[in-house]
Amino acid sequence: MAALWLSPSPSLRHLLLLRPRFPGSFPLRHSHSRRLLCSSAASSTLTHGDADAPAAQGDGVVDVNPPRGTRDFPPEDMRLRTWLFDQFREVSRLMTFEEVDFPVLESEALFIRKAGEEITQQLYNFEDKGGRRVVLRPELTPSLARLVIKQGKSVSLPLKWFTIGQCWRYERMTRGRRREHYQWNMDIFGMPKVRAEAELLQAIVLLFERLGITSKDVGIRVSSRKVLQAVLNMYSVPEHLFAEVCVIVDKLGKLSRDEIERELISTGLSSEAVQGIIEVLSLKSLSKLEEVLGSDDDAVADLKKLFSFAEQYGYADWICFDASVVRGLAYYTGIVFEAFDREGKLRAICGGGRYDKLLSTFGSEDTPACGFGFGDAVIVELLKEKGLLPDMSRQIDDIVFPLDEALEGPASNIASSLRKKGRAVDLVEDKRLKWVFKHAERINASRLILVGSSEWERGMVRVKILSTREEFEVKAGELE
Amino acid sequence: MAALWLSPSPSLRHLLLLRPRFPGSFPLRHSHSRRLLCSSAASSTLTHGDADAPAAQGDGVVDVNPPRGTRDFPPEDMRLRTWLFDQFREVSRLMTFEEVDFPVLESEALFIRKAGEEITQQLYNFEDKGGRRVVLRPELTPSLARLVIKQGKSVSLPLKWFTIGQCWRYERMTRGRRREHYQWNMDIFGMPKVRAEAELLQAIVLLFERLGITSKDVGIRVSSRKVLQAVLNMYSVPEHLFAEVCVIVDKLGKLSRDEIERELISTGLSSEAVQGIIEVLSLKSLSKLEEVLGSDDDAVADLKKLFSFAEQYGYADWICFDASVVRGLAYYTGIVFEAFDREGKLRAICGGGRYDKLLSTFGSEDTPACGFGFGDAVIVELLKEKGLLPDMSRQIDDIVFPLDEALEGPASNIASSLRKKGRAVDLVEDKRLKWVFKHAERINASRLILVGSSEWERGMVRVKILSTREEFEVKAGELE
Numbered sequence: 001m002a003a004l005w006l007s008p009s010p011s012l013r014h015l016l017l018l019r020p021r022f023p024g025s026f027p028l029r030h031s032h033s034r035r036l037l038c039s040s041a042a043s044s045t046l047t048h049g050d051a052d053a054p055a056a057q058g059d060g061v062v063d064v065n066p067p068r069g070t071r072d073f074p075p076e077d078m079r080l081r082t083w084l085f086d087q088f089r090e091v092s093r094l095m096t097f098e099e100v101d102f103p104v105l106e107s108e109a110l111f112i113r114k115a116g117e118e119i120t121q122q123l124y125n126f127e128d129k130g131g132r133r134v135v136l137r138p139e140l141t142p143s144l145a146r147l148v149i150k151q152g153k154s155v156s157l158p159l160k161w162f163t164i165g166q167c168w169r170y171e172r173m174t175r176g177r178r179r180e181h182y183q184w185n186m187d188i189f190g191m192p193k194v195r196a197e198a199e200l201l202q203a204i205v206l207l208f209e210r211l212g213i214t215s216k217d218v219g220i221r222v223s224s225r226k227v228l229q230a231v232l233n234m235y236s237v238p239e240h241l242f243a244e245v246c247v248i249v250d251k252l253g254k255l256s257r258d259e260i261e262r263e264l265i266s267t268g269l270s271s272e273a274v275q276g277i278i279e280v281l282s283l284k285s286l287s288k289l290e291e292v293l294g295s296d297d298d299a300v301a302d303l304k305k306l307f308s309f310a311e312q313y314g315y316a317d318w319i320c321f322d323a324s325v326v327r328g329l330a331y332y333t334g335i336v337f338e339a340f341d342r343e344g345k346l347r348a349i350c351g352g353g354r355y356d357k358l359l360s361t362f363g364s365e366d367t368p369a370c371g372f373g374f375g376d377a378v379i380v381e382l383l384k385e386k387g388l389l390p391d392m393s394r395q396i397d398d399i400v401f402p403l404d405e406a407l408e409g410p411a412s413n414i415a416s417s418l419r420k421k422g423r424a425v426d427l428v429e430d431k432r433l434k435w436v437f438k439h440a441e442r443i444n445a446s447r448l449i450l451v452g453s454s455e456w457e458r459g460m461v462r463v464k465i466l467s468t469r470e471e472f473e474v475k476a477g478e479l480e
Numbered sequence: 481m482a483a484l485w486l487s488p489s490p491s492l493r494h495l496l497l498l499r500p501r502f503p504g505s506f507p508l509r510h511s512h513s514r515r516l517l518c519s520s521a522a523s524s525t526l527t528h529g530d531a532d533a534p535a536a537q538g539d540g541v542v543d544v545n546p547p548r549g550t551r552d553f554p555p556e557d558m559r560l561r562t563w564l565f566d567q568f569r570e571v572s573r574l575m576t577f578e579e580v581d582f583p584v585l586e587s588e589a590l591f592i593r594k595a596g597e598e599i600t601q602q603l604y605n606f607e608d609k610g611g612r613r614v615v616l617r618p619e620l621t622p623s624l625a626r627l628v629i630k631q632g633k634s635v636s637l638p639l640k641w642f643t644i645g646q647c648w649r650y651e652r653m654t655r656g657r658r659r660e661h662y663q664w665n666m667d668i669f670g671m672p673k674v675r676a677e678a679e680l681l682q683a684i685v686l687l688f689e690r691l692g693i694t695s696k697d698v699g700i701r702v703s704s705r706k707v708l709q710a711v712l713n714m715y716s717v718p719e720h721l722f723a724e725v726c727v728i729v730d731k732l733g734k735l736s737r738d739e740i741e742r743e744l745i746s747t748g749l750s751s752e753a754v755q756g757i758i759e760v761l762s763l764k765s766l767s768k769l770e771e772v773l774g775s776d777d778d779a780v781a782d783l784k785k786l787f788s789f790a791e792q793y794g795y796a797d798w799i800c801f802d803a804s805v806v807r808g809l810a811y812y813t814g815i816v817f818e819a820f821d822r823e824g825k826l827r828a829i830c831g832g833g834r835y836d837k838l839l840s841t842f843g844s845e846d847t848p849a850c851g852f853g854f855g856d857a858v859i860v861e862l863l864k865e866k867g868l869l870p871d872m873s874r875q876i877d878d879i880v881f882p883l884d885e886a887l888e889g890p891a892s893n894i895a896s897s898l899r900k901k902g903r904a905v906d907l908v909e910d911k912r913l914k915w916v917f918k919h920a921e922r923i924n925a926s927r928l929i930l931v932g933s934s935e936w937e938r939g940m941v942r943v944k945i946l947s948t949r950e951e952f953e954v955k956a957g958e959l960e
Contacts, residue, residue, distance in 0.1 A: 103552070
C-alpha cells in the first residue's frame with residue numbers, strides 16, 4: 001500500500017471516497033503543465049499533516065504528524081519509494097549517468113528569476129540566523145548547474161549526471177497542498193546537439209518500459225521554445241520578454257484564453273503578436289509548422305532531427321509534436337517535452353528541455369544543457385491505476401525462535417551465524433508459537449528455526465520450510 | 481577520492497596539509513562524546529562552503545558553493561556515499577530491520593528539551609511563513625518515536641526500524657563547522673529486555689566486519705545510565721535532575737573536572753553526591769561496579785546479561801565496560817554505548833542506548849525503546865586511515881562510437897538495443913578516436929563498439945575488448 005504517494009484525479013478521488021482536501025499539483029521542476037486538468041487529493045493518512053494545530057500542545061502532547069503538507073514514509077511506503085528510486089537508478093546506470101547530490105538547503109539567489117514562474121513565487125525561503133537568504137530547494141536544476149560550474153575544468157564534457165532529491169514549496173494561502181515531493185533529474189551538460197534530447201527521451205521510455213507502461217498508456221509531447229522565439233521575432237518582440245511570454249503561455253489550459261491574452265498584452269505585446277503566438281501554439285503537425293516557419297528554421301530542423309533519432313532508437317511511437325508544449329520554467333531555450341497519460345486524467349508525469357543559457361545567468365560561460373525532472377507522485381498514481389504496482393510485501397530468510405528462555409543463548413548464536421552467512425534473520429522471543437507462525441506468514445519468512453530443549457540436548461534444531469511445510473532436524477552448526 | 485567526507489584529526493590534518501578551519505565535531509544523534517579529543521578539519525573542497533560572501537553578488541554572479549557548512553556530492557563523493565549507505569542497508573536487512581523515512585523539516589516541539597544538550601542548543605530552527613516553529617532536524621530518534629506513536633495499534637511490537645537521513649545544526653558563533661551530516665539509525669521499539677541492545681550491537685559489529693574493520697581497530701564502550709541513577713539515588717538527588725546531570729557528566733574529557741564539578745553543584749547537588757558520581761564514573765570493571773552497587777542492582781544485572789549475550793553472539797572481543805560512557809542526549813534511561821577507534825584519534829564512531837521514556841514525553845504511553853546513530857563522517861575518516869576505502873572508480877559496459885556523423889543513426893540503434901538488454905552504454909560523438917580510448921580507460925569501459933562505414937556496409941561493427949585488447953567484427957544485430 002502506498003496511500004501516501006497518491007494524489008488521485010477528481011474522478012479517482014471520488015472512487016476512493018477521499019476527502020478532496022489536497023489539490024496537490026506540485027510544481028515539479030518541469031511540470032507547470034498547462035494541462036492541469038485535475039486538482040488532486042492525497043490519502044486520508046496525509047490529512048494528518050494538514051492539521052493546523054501547533055506541534056506542541058499545551059499539555060506537553062506532541063503532534064505525531066509531520067509538518068503540514070509533508071509525508072512520513074512508514075515501511076510499506078518506504079518499500080515503494082525504494083523500489084521506484086531503484087528503477088530511476090537502474091535506468092540512469094544503463095544510460096551511464098553519474099549520480100550527484102546537493103544540500104536540500106540552497107542559497108535563495110540560485111532561484112531568483114523574474115519571469116513570474118509559479119516555482120519562484122512559492123519558494124520555501126527564509127533567513128538563517130546569520131542573516132542569509134536560504135531556501136528549501138524547489139527544484140534541482142540550479143544546483144546541478146552550480147556544481148557543473150564549481151567543478152569547472154576538472155571535468156570533461158559532456159557531463160551526464162542524475163540526482164534524486166526532495167524538493168519543497170511554500171504557499172501562503174492554499175490549505176493542504178503538498179509541500180514536498182521527490183524528483184529524479186537527468187541532465188546532460190556540454191552536448192549542443194539534439195542527441196542530448198534523444199538520449200534523455202530514451203531514458204524516460206526505458207523507465208516506462210521497465211515499469212510495464214506502454215506507449216498506449218503514455219505519450220511524450222515535444223516542441224521547441226524556438227517555435228515561440230520565431231514567432232516573437234516575426235513581430236519584433238524584444239528578446240528580454242521571451243522568458244516571461246513562455247511562462248504566461250504555459251498557463252494555457254489552466255487559465256482561460258482571454259486571461260492569457262490579457263497577460264500577454266500587459267507585457268507590451270501587440271495584439272497581432274498575441275494572435276500569432278496563439279495560432280502557432282495550436283499546431284500539432286511538424287509539416288504545418290514547417291509551412292509556417294519555413295524549412296530552414298532552427299526549431300523545425302531540431303524537431304525533425306529529434307523525430308529521426310526517435311525512429312533509430314525505437315521509441316517513435318511514444319513521441320508526438322505538439323506546439324502547445326512550452327513548460328513553465330523560465331530558463332528553457334530549445335526543445336521542451338513532457339510525458340502525459342493518454343487518458344488525460346493526470347498531470348504531466350515528467351517534463352524537461354534544453355536550457356543553454358542557465359549557466360550564463362549564474363555568471364559562468366554559456367554551456368549547452370538539457371535535462372528533465374520526473375516526480376514521485378504522478379507516476380505512482382498511474383501505476384496504481386494501471387495495476388502495475390509490484391508486490392511490496394516484506395521478505396526475510398529465517399525466523400529463529402527459542403522455545404524456552406533458557407535457550408536464548410543458543411538462539412543468539414544461531415541467529416548470529418546465519419546473519420554472518422548473509423541470511424536475513426529475525427530473532428523472536430517471548431511470543432507464543434501461534435504468534436510466531438502468523439508473524440512468519442506476515443513477513444514472508446522462508447524458514448522457521450525452532451530451538452527446543454530436547455533437540456538442543458542433542459545439538460540439533462528443528463527447521464520448518466514455510467512454503468512446503470516440510471520439517472526436519474538439523475545440527476545447529478550445519479545450518480546454512 | 482572522498483575528500484568531502486573527511487574531517488581528519490589534527491595529526492591527520494597536518495599530514496594532509498589541510499587548513500585547520502573545520503573543527504567539525506558534528507553532534508551525531510548519540511555522539512556528544514566526552515572524548516572529544518580532536519577538533520577536525522574538512523577537506524579543502526569543503527572550505528568553499530565556508531565562504532562568508534552572500535550567494536548573489538552584485539554583478540549577478542552566483543556563488544557556486546553550497547551554503548556554508550554544507551556539502552555537494554560530485555560523482556566520486558556520491559559513489560562513496562552510496563557504497564557506505566548500501567553497507568548500512570545490507571546490515572539492516574540481515575538484522576531484518578525495515579527502512580522508514582521522515583521529512584527533513586520537523587516541528588521544533590519535537591526537539592525542545594530542557595537538559596541543556598548541545599543538540600538542542602544548536603537547532604537549525606526558524607519560523608515558517610505560517611508562523612509555525614520548524615527545524616531542520618538535528619537527529620532522527622524523535623521522528624522515529626513520533627511515527628511509532630502515529631502508527632499506533634496498526635503495528636505489532638516489537639518494531640525494528642532503520643533510517644538514513646541528513647541531520648542539521650546551526651551554530652551562531654563558530655565559523656566553519658559543518659552544519660549537516662548523514663546518519664544511519666537503527667531502533668527497536670517494544671523490546672524491554674537487553675536482547676534489544678544485544679541485537680543493535682551485533683548490527684554495529686556486522687557493519688564493521690563488512691568494512692574490514694577488526695576488534696583490534698575499534699571497540700565499543702558500554703555502560704548504563706542506571707549506574708548514575710543508582711548513585712543519584714544513594715544521595716537522594718531528585719529524579720527531575722537526572723537528565724541534566726547526565727548531560728553535564730557527558731562533558732567529562734571535554735571540560736575540566738573542575739568545570740564539571742561546578743556545573744553539577746549549580747544544579748543543586750551536594751559535593752558528596754558530586755564526588756560519588758565522579759568516582760563511580762571512573763570504574764572500568766564490572767566486578768568493581770558490582771562491589772559498589774551490589775549484585776542485585778539493575779545496572780549490574782543488565783550489563784552482565786549484555787556481556788553474556790556478547791559471548792553467545794560472538795562479539796565479546798569488541799565490547800568493554802566503561803562507566804564513564806553516559807552519552808550526551810537527555811532521553812537515555814538504560815544501557816548506553818559508543819564505538820571508538822582504539823588509537824584514540826577520532827571522535828565516537830557511533831553511539832546509542834535505551835530510551836524507555838521518550839515516547840511518554842511526547843504524550844504517548846511509555847514504550848521500551850533502544851537505538852543508535854551512526855554518522856557518515858568519522859567512519860570514512862577511519863576507513864581512509866586504515867586504507868580500507870574500496871575502489872570507487874566508475875564502471876560501464878560499452879562505449880558506442882560512430883566514426884562518421886552519417887552513422888549516428890545506426891549508433892543510436894545499437895546503443896538503444898544494448899541498453900534494453902541491460903548493458904550500461906555510453907554513446908560518444910564528435911570526439912577524436914584518441915579521446916575515446918582515453919575516455920574508455922577513465923570510465924573502465926569493458927568494450928568499445930566502433931561503428932565505421934566500411935563495416936556498416938556489411939551490417940557489421942568493430943568490437944574491442946578493452947581488458948584484453950582483443951578486437952573483432954560482429955553483426956550489429958548479434959551484439960549481446
